[in-house]
Amino acid sequence: MGKALIIGAGGVASVVVHKCVQVPDVFEEICIASRTKSKCDALKEKLDGGRTKIQTAQVDADNVDELVELINSFKPDIVINVALPYQDLTIMDACLATGVHYLDTANYEPLDTAKFEYKWQWAYREKFEEAGLTAILGCGFDPGVTGVFSAYAQKHYFDEIQTIDIVDANAGDHGYPFATNFNPEINIREITANGRYWENGEFIETPPLSEKRVYDLPEIGPKDVYLLYHEELESLAQNIKGIKKIRFWMTFSEKYLTHLRVLENVGMTSIEPINFEGQEIVPLQFLKAVLPDPASLGPRTKGKTNIGCIFQGVKDGEEKTYYVYNVSDHQECYREVGSQAISYTTGVPAMIGAMLLLKGEWKKPGVYNVEEFNPDPFMEALNEYGLPWQEDFNPELID
């Protein structure tokens, strides 16, 4: 049916590639491209032999000319961007220049600020519309499936959704006293940044980790969840008509927070170099060297994730609640695609979004967030491609 250029060669890209080759009628040809071609070649080597033809390429995704050249040479129908969020705009520019559809999983974030917002990408709406091209933004799990869940709830169960609580729980255990899945600097930022939620038409800030609840998650059990800002709040606030309140909750264990706080207290997370025996060393860099290699966590992580949305609203004049969620098992994900659930839950929806676009079901000229498309074929595909969802019409609510 079509050709996809996948930019990126990290954990999520690996999942996307694994899943694309499971649907060779849709993804007849793919090209895996990243700054380090050897990583793409390693991926290709693992997956060659199926019906999908795989090629690889070297590309600097910061460079529009290089991207245009690669696209013109491979001639894909869609670019699946699972590179760094800093590179969204250069890749969108290259898609416009070459007439190719676009999909990503995380919104653009300028390198020099810590602020993620859709405004830079939404500014491309007219350009994509005029070019007759579709750009699908934030098509991972959260953002991504959380938007699809919201559109599905809206379509089938509510006349008006009043509140959405997104709950993202990772109950994985890697067996180390402390390790981070990714850059500890980002983890620190997550827990030291102000929270933010949408209520009655505006965003309200809360002190870092000040809003805490205990939520009893299906298949996981009761966990501490903390209110954070997350990028889908911005688009859902605009796209779910009549919405009064949207909050995002993430689990952090007391142990995890204690470790991060202590390391911050003693200065080990600082990015200011200190003088050590006549040499300038950044404490955070040294900490990374002491901590377990994030790449070593995959095979040893046990337990499950549970990500879902709890809705409150009105249907036929009656109060109504609805909870839809996916539970993924780290070890099952690892067995299937060689990545644990964090990457899996992000990569599978990216493949599904690209598939629906190629099939024409999610094709409409412009720049869109996922909740602006028909959720039904996506919900079906989640069940088919490894992220089955479950429903609860009488869920515990978060006060």
Next chain:
Amino acid sequence: MGKALIIGAGGVASVVVHKCVQVPDVFEEICIASRTKSKCDALKEKLDGGRTKIQTAQVDADNVDELVELINSFKPDIVINVALPYQDLTIMDACLATGVHYLDTANYEPLDTAKFEYKWQWAYREKFEEAGLTAILGCGFDPGVTGVFSAYAQKHYFDEIQTIDIVDANAGDHGYPFATNFNPEINIREITANGRYWENGEFIETPPLSEKRVYDLPEIGPKDVYLLYHEELESLAQNIKGIKKIRFWMTFSEKYLTHLRVLENVGMTSIEPINFEGQEIVPLQFLKAVLPDPASLGPRTKGKTNIGCIFQGVKDGEEKTYYVYNVSDHQECYREVGSQAISYTTGVPAMIGAMLLLKGEWKKPGVYNVEEFNPDPFMEALNEYGLPWQEDFNPELID
């Protein structure tokens, strides 16, 4: 009256020197000697101008010949050893070779083991006796004053002491989230080593920090106290006749323990070098470089210490309890001698022990722990020289 050679130039040595010059009739001349003469000179400069004559010298306290040469040149009546515990034996050897009395504040500890025991120093008993010389061991606060307190209780209040609980509380606050007064490696060892206490003629081991109580300390309030091994248990078990049980308790805050445990968990307290950008770096060394300089803590430490002994026993056929303790204030100590209470409470008793020896009140040929001398003049001197004690005849007991 006499001349004292003070070996060491650290925090405790500084206190000893400050206090000696307050008693110029006893300490007519002192010599401050250490590996780094400039430190001794700096001390001398601060204190010159009183009636005590001060000189300084460079000496390697590991080297008996160097020590003998220095002693023969200065001709002291006593050597006050406030150098490293590894150097007790070389200094005792030099004292024997030159016919000079000896006093220290911490028992000998071989460099290659973590075990402190009196056996190495007690082996010098006959030699000192035959030479007509006095060696006073462990004359700081604990060991030291805790032994004097025990002898005093025995002499004045009990026919038989059955139990002693030594409680060492430091409620000082330096205002940092975490810092160590000394080597973090030693702190780690303290909290990860088994506890040990004396009961019915033998030592009983307990898992690290497994014995915890809350004790309400005068002028400090309720604190978590943990059972540890401490060196005076060995000598008190031998010297307090009829004793059934001796325990040592030290305060650690939950915050302090959490910081140490996290740093241990992530590997930052390891002494195994790791490869960092092609270079071998010991994590503990790097941690030390990140933590506040221990020397910076003195001027900013507020709050008090409380160290004392709780006795239970029998007098005239009646059950009796007795608690004697000293409370010191970090800032008052710092104002008086430029060191906070940890060094102050160790240095003052060393000066007092040396003074009593020079006055002939604590002079008897042989090697002795402090509880083997008459406690009365020492108790008087504590009140006079900055470590006043208080008594409670109805103290809270530790179960």
